[in-house]
Amino acid sequence: MPGLFGLSAANPLLLLGALSVASPIIIHLLARRRYRTIYWAAMDFLLDAQKRNRRRVQLEHLILLLLRCLIMILIALLLARLMFTPTGLAALALGTAEVERIVVLDDSPSMSARQGPRSAFDQAKARAIELVDSLIAQRGNNKLTLMLTSNPGRPLFSGEILNEEFGQRFREALEGAGGADDGLQPSDRYAQWAAALEQVRRHIDEQDVSPNRAVYLLTDLREHDFPIDEGEESGEDSVKAAMAALEPHVDSILIVDFGEQDTTNLAITDVQVLEKSIVRDRPTNFSVTVSNFGPTDATGATVRLVAAGAMITRELDAVPAGGEQVVNIPMTFVQTGHEEVVVELEFPDMMPADNTHHLAARVVRGVRILMVDGGDPDLPGAVSGRSEVEFLRHAVDPAGRQRSGHVIRVVSVDEFESLSRRDLQRPDVIYLANVYQLSESRVRELEEYVEAGGGLLIYLGDKARRDFYNDMMHRDGEGLLPVRLIDIEGDPRRETGYSAVPVSTGHQLATIFSPEIMLGARLFLWWHTEIPEDLIDGGQATLISRVDHPQRSPLMVSRNFGLGRVLVTTTGPRPNWNNLINLPVTVVALQRATEWVTRSDAGRGTMLVGSRIVEEIDLARFEPRVRLRPPAGDDVQRLVTTDDETGLTHIMFGGAEEADERARLSAAGFYRLRLSEREGGEVEWLYATNVDPRESDLTRVDAGELVRGYGVEKLGVITGDQVAEAAGTGGGRRELSRTLLTLLVMVLAAELLLGWWFGRRRS
Amino acid sequence: MPKIAGQQFLDPSIIEKIKRMDVRARAVVDGFITGMHKSPYHGFAVEFATHREYVPGDEIKHIDWKVWSKTDRLYIKEYEEETNLKCTIILDCSKSMDYGQTGRDRRGPGKFDYAATIAASLAYLLQSQADQVGLVMFDTAIRKALPASSNPAHLKLILHELDQAKPDHKTDVGDVFHGLAEQIGKRGLVVLVSDLFVDTRTLQETMRHFRHRKHEMVVFHVMHDDEVTFPFQDNVLFKGLEIDMELLTEPRALRRTYLEAVDRFKSQVRRACSTSGIDYVPLSTTDSLDAALSSYLAFRQRAIRGARRR
Known part of the structure; x- marks a missing residue:
């Protein structure tokens, strides 16, 4: 918020440093207390000199003292990062200031929900492009950063200067070169907004160039993503806390709401194997849970289990609104080894991403x-x-x-x-x-x-x-x-x-x-x-x-x-x-x-998107180089690592530290870990990843309650139509560091010069 | 004796290390004499007294060639000196002369030490030339007065008094000098060694009084090096030695104006001396001691020439 005369400070607490203006005065007073005594014979000459000099010396001292006080004030203002928001004539004279827009695009599976022909994600992409176009048209000094909630640590664009060329690149990255479906698509990862907002804050800390920042959160505003009462246990990891931590660093945080009012959605939320092991030639029962997140009962849904070249279909009874329906599907496998089991739900709902469930079945001899x-x-x-x-x-x-x-x-x-x-x-x-x-x-x-x-x-x-x-x-x-x-x-x-x-x-x-x-x-x-x-x-x-x-x-x-x-x-x-x-x-x-x-291992190898694969590898049996084949894309090769403490040899894919995008287990589907045996031959272990069932609940949070509940002053909720309009109002603060620095150098030079000049005159 | 060995005793910082005044005076004078091409050790009367062996520096015209022709050795004819010079050395013992005598920031000899060394050296030189020399020490009054005499024992007394002297009290030239001018009856040479921190007008009047009494006069204006250069940097509280005043100041700020005031004062004194026909020798405590002795000898030569003309 601009303060007096449109002035404000990025680090207001450091303004207290201006109190150090007293330091030259204190030093002066302290210095006066430190003297030595000399018994002097020629006092008459001294008194005469003192009488003649008094005025001049006092004036010189005063000038130097004022300059030194000014230096302290300027240093304090520099450290406090003084900002100036031009208003009125000043604004006209100075033009627009540099503004960085940080767009965080929710690419979680729930954004793929669609009511009409376009999903929430498609709409968000289109609005982001509109925003960029309007900013380019303003010809202001604007920058843009685009992050995705699935991987906020790696922004798609980071601090890019907005111009025609960037506009073209931005459009191609989001919509694809040919305007076809090869553009940006929703991921299968659950939207972790707290982590995303924390990442925005880190990005700002790293950049630290532009004083004006507006953050746009393009999302479907679901209750699960923006909980108002997260409880005590979530503490500093909550979205609310992350937003409060971000607030001092930005001018505004705008949530752009692309959510649909209709939340009808049916999803496979769980598939369990009732037996502890999947044994060859013995029937295995798959218990499929279908949940109805919509406001009305769902009828006519069909569940299909596809595995080992066979398909079993079950008609579902009505799934009650807000409730679930469990159906058992038995299947007998005739071969041992890893089998891909896919359970599909056939129902015309808003969100197809959660209608498929993958299961890695390990069929054993017994x-x-x-x-x-x-x-x-x-x-x-x-x-x-x-x-x-x-x-x-x-x-x-x-x-x-x-x-x-x-x-x-x-x-x-x-x-x-x-x-x-x-x-x-x-x-x-x-x-x-x-x-x-x-x-x-x-x-x-x-x-x-x-x-x-x-x-x-x-x-x-x-x-x-x-x-x-x-x-x-x-x-x-x-x-x-x-x-x-x-x-x-x-x-x-x-x-x-x-x-x-x-x-x-x-x-x-x-x-x-x-x-x-x-x-x-x-x-x-x-x-x-x-x-x-x-x-x-x-x-x-x-x-x-x-x-x-x-x-x-x-x-x-x-x-x-x-x-x-x-x-x-x-x-x-x-x-x-x-x-x-x-x-x-x-x-x-x-x-x-x-x-x-009996040890249960039927569910082993089936996990949520974004989990980790950690396996102990017997290097006596296997070669140290292993390969992971993701659902799409090239294999990832990795060497087995040895734990220094335990001496255990293991391999790990995924997790927070995973650097390789293909190995982050971001996509739902089957992953195959391939190991080469030292005696020849190859062994393959199967893993399945699924969309977090929390993504299926499209229940929306009330925008007004959210703003009130979070208590973040700079937070606002707008619709997609208002994005371009809001773009014109972001920021406007100018950092006065350069001006202050120039002034400081000048005052320092003047102090040195005058000090030397006064000294020269005296000697 | 090598030339340099003698000259080092003209350096005030070396000479101050010699504690006894008589030794100090001899060292200064001997050092001074060794450096001269012409020996000052002879009178200008004509009555023969004795022979002595030639030493380098003696004028060739005084060699007794007859003795040389007989003995093949060079001898100088010496004559009974006819002393007609009566010198009174007036030494300022006031408090202002005490500057630089003690204290942790002491640099070089103190002002009084330097002035007393000059007085002692002059007395020694004068006595060596068989001139009569007297000593007066004063501050607000005459503290000691030894009448002029050429007796060698008298020199010892003078040197002893100089050894014992300590500066004290204010300076008051007026009454003291007028009295002195009257006291020194026979006209002679008056040597004033002082920092002259008195009213210049009073000083001028007293000097005129001396001149009026037909005394020749040399003024050795001794100032401490600190008083001439004012080298102080940090804040200093100056306390008056003679007057009860204090001044806390930043010396650098006053330096220029102070030095101007000192220059002005010295010019006034110089002018006062010049108008009264008085030799004025400004001295700083870092100056070589031969300056004083040279000035004295120059003055003496002039006096001799003047006497011969008469």
Whole structure:
């Protein structure tokens, strides 16, 4: 705001520096206090000289003092960056001042929404061109910067001087050379306005040339993009805070509204795989969520799932306004490997960008199960000379035409101990069946495995060494095992059998232990154990069932450990311990228990646009150079990097620091990471990116409420028609730095010259 | 003795390091004499006194050739000097002469030190020539008065008094000089060594009085180098040595005008001396001491020539 006589300062606080005008006076007064005393004989001559000189010396001192005070004032004004807004005759005499216009164009997917023939983005582009044309026609001293919300750090144009040639380039960049569709298109990235405004501020800091800046935000003004009450947690990262931070640096912030009043939009907001793994030859269920962001119910929508050369279509019932509809689509894959799954929504709505969802499916041969066999087939109680693992193996992967979807590998304890760390991370589930004990390092690696999402099933038996399980596995509730072993209980003679009872009825596995299903089940021996109360209270462990015995010993206990799960059964599948192996329901129970602990990786590789791909690469197997193939455009080659601290080798694409535009994962679609194996051959990993579902909600924010809510004085909301009109009013301030600097140099020179002249006259 | 070795004793900054006044006076005079081509050590009477060995600088005409023909050695005939010069050295001991004597910014000899050295050197030279020399020290009154005498013991007394003297009190030339002019009965040479910080009119009158009494007069106007060049830079509070006044000022601003005032004063004094037929020798404390002695000898030569003409 111009102050007195049209003067204002960019750094008003530094105007306080003008108080330093007192410094020459203070120095003068201080200097007068510092003197030496001389006893002088020729006082008469001195007094005579003083009498003759007094006036002249005083005048000289006064002139020099005034000049020095003026120097201090000029320095303060220079630092405060004094501005002058010419008005009236001054404006006529001085003409127009330099103005920089910073245009931030919202190129998020929501801008592709269209009601008529042209999308909001098309309209915004046209208005931006109009703005530039009108500024060129004004023949003022104008500059223009154009940023996109998808990548504000790299402006399309930065501080370009407006002239005919620039106008042509600008038009071509936005509309394409031939006026066809090869111009600027909306991106698939969510509009992060806080980051964009912060970037505008940084751009201003870097440029710091023009005193007059007008910022235009060309957007559809959605509620999601400009939240008024963002809550405390957003803090300084909020749009409101970013706008407040930007305000002191600019003359005006104009939001140009291109949003449509009609917000009818149907979108696929989520696709989930209900199974934990997509297994070959077994049906996989895709759960598709279709949301209706419009004000009215939507009917007649169709969902199509296209994968592996097959297409399945489902008609949707009416999707309620503001609600959603979930539809399950089963599909069976016949080949292992990576499959592109595309789910499409067919519905005539405003925004087609969110009607497609991509999913990277990893079809596996089966769930990889590693069974560690701790039992001894020669011991009494083994199943016909077989260990427990033999029973478990057949129960989990029964013979027959119907595939279980499980790939089982059985190892002895010694073999398990000698497995490499990398091999240990590979299985989806690990069974520890009646294992005597494990080494400390292996237990620690097992903990890492479960923490990272792996599943662990523990069957206790006669070989289990109590001290090992208590000290290493349970670790007072800190370890993998949720129970502390006390002693083996029951009736070794098998005369008295006990039944199992469910405890936590809410648990998925509790139903296995209902009396109807467990009819006839008899437990003769079990490990009497106890669960620390804080594990139960803290929700880390759940007692699923117990033995129907006065000691109320736990039978099956689950525990969440990191991202993975642990399930422990206190009795083993041995005839002398129980009769469970004779019951058909045991097979079902084992299948379900296995499914429950299995690591989920069906959704792995599917992410939002703008996310990151980070993979650990085994350089023993792969070449260090990898290639990423984006949905469109050339491959991006990159070398595997080694982390100095951990020594891990990994590759990363995307993220805030990504310099390569193709690797920013900005486009929705499929990305393929290609790795060359050292022994020849190539491996390909698939990733899918999707538009942020928040883009689908076209609900608009009220302009008046926005201006009031943000409390930013220089903020205004205009329509596209008013852009060119507003262009004529931006800025007009002139920075007086050059004038002040010239004045300062002149005053300094005058001070030096007069000082020398006065000194010369005296000597 | 090499010429330069003697001349270095004419440098005030070197001579001030000699504490005893008699040694100092001898050093100055010897240094001065060594530099001359003509020895001043002889009288101009005609009554033979004794022979002495020739030394370089003695005039060849005084060599006794008869003695040379007999002994093959050069001897100078010396005569009993007929002293007809009576010199009174008047030394200003007022407070204003105290400038530069002490203090951390002291540069070179003090004003009084310099003036006393001149007085001592003159007394020594005069005594060497067997002239009568007396000393008067004054400020507002005559503090010490030693009548003129050619007795060597008298020189010692003079030098002792000069050693002991300390400047004090104001200067008051008027009454003191009029009294002195009357006191010095026989006409003779009056040497005034002072900074002359008195009223020039009073000074002129007193000098006329001396002339009226037929005294020849030489004025050694001694000023400290600081008083002549005014070299001060930073702010200074000047306090009067003789008058009770203070002036806090920036010396650079006053320098030019001050020096003009000093020049004006010196011109007035010079004019006053010239009109009274008095030799005026302006001296700064950085000036070589031979200037004073040369002026005196020049004056003496003139006096001798005048006496011969008479």
